Amino acid sequence: MALVYILNPLDAFSYSFFVRGFVVLILLSLILPVIGIRLAGKGFSMISDTLSHTSLAGIALGLVIGILPVWTSIIFSLISAFLIEIIRRKLPKHQDLALTIILAFSLGLVGILSQFAPSSNFESYLFGSPFSLKTTDLIILSVVVVVGLIYEVLFYRSNMALSYDENECKANKMPVIFLSFLDTAITSIIIAVASNMIGSLLVASFISIPVAAGLKISHSSKGSHLASVIISLISSIIGLFIAYTFSLHVGGIIVMTNILGLIICFISSSINAKKCN
């Protein structure tokens, strides 16, 4: 049986690795649920799972050929996101299939490349290891998150309009193709960078679980954005402290605290609905 070390949670901030993990999770809690709400609005949540796994293939390639994995994963993620976008436009009935094919292709590539990648490194990219991040990672992530948030604010209304009715936007002479491709590019870059920092598993959960919770408890776009960011912040910080205190797997624990947050939101919204009735 593995030993579980219990540490004093208050000591955590005296360690720079903890502070870096803490900051990274806050940054990602701000941006990933916002992307998730948009993807859910387009009925396209599965793309985050596919892109985080294609990023993984990029990371594996980077590790094998000795390039900083964040760059190779961005390139992989961008290429697959554009492929998905093209298939979605040309063959709209086959978009689910496109996601699954690209996911299978990426995982196949991961399987082959991971044989040649240093294994100790690779696992942290899969399951996430916010405690092993470097200052450079933090700088890259901060830049990406700030650019992402500026984009989300400036393009908030056009993205809402595109999710609502793309054809109406075309009739209104909006540059729909350009806006969709810009959105795809920004989404895939953020997912690729986030996958590098916290692993594919956590990225997919940050993009979907707090979003489902936010959509459950709020009945507006602004409210859902705010609720999912707050749920994501609270559950990832609680998860981080639990993982630190009991020396448990950070990524896995944060997924669990996110799911716990989702369950609480479902229960509270059901109680509210009963009260209203």
Added chain:
Amino acid sequence: MKIEFKNVNFNYDNDVVFSNLNLEIKEGEFVGLVGNNGTGKSTIIKLIAGIVKAKSGEIFNDFHSVGYLSQVNINKRNSFSANVREIVSLGLKKKPFSFMTKKDYQKVDDILHKMGIYELRNKRLDELSGGQQEKVRFAEVILSNPDLILLDEPTTGIDEVSKQEIKNILKSLLKEKKTIVMVSHMQEDFPEGCRFIDLDKEEK
């Protein structure tokens, strides 16, 4: 301002929808496009809106702004987070770098009152009936105050009461001399005074 189709051809892969179609719609007209399934009624609306492109022929459209109400798959909207007020506000501002002001929201609330859906303002589309959804979509298009309104089967799949309410909205748009092109299977869905183009009788 007018719309003119000259010898327009359109096909999906090998299926010819129409060939050598000629039609003209003038400013202030309410035109009803009728005809059997597969005659290309919705396609004409999409061609006017610029959503699809003709395979050959000329389409002339000098209306500056176009409001388009598409046929919609309600189930798709379940995970769309915006509520009625936010959706209708898109009629005012939907371009990148645009932001809503208090005055804008006042305009949104005014149209919600006018359409009788103010009480629904905090609900999401998936919480509304088909008829209520249609009124929300109408409110969004009317708020954008377009020169030309394109309506693709706005009364399909909704209850009789809502159908009558939609018809009243159409009547008031007709009175305001708005230019409207509408598609429907049912002739009784159109308000009196509208000019019909029967695609079964047009040259195919």
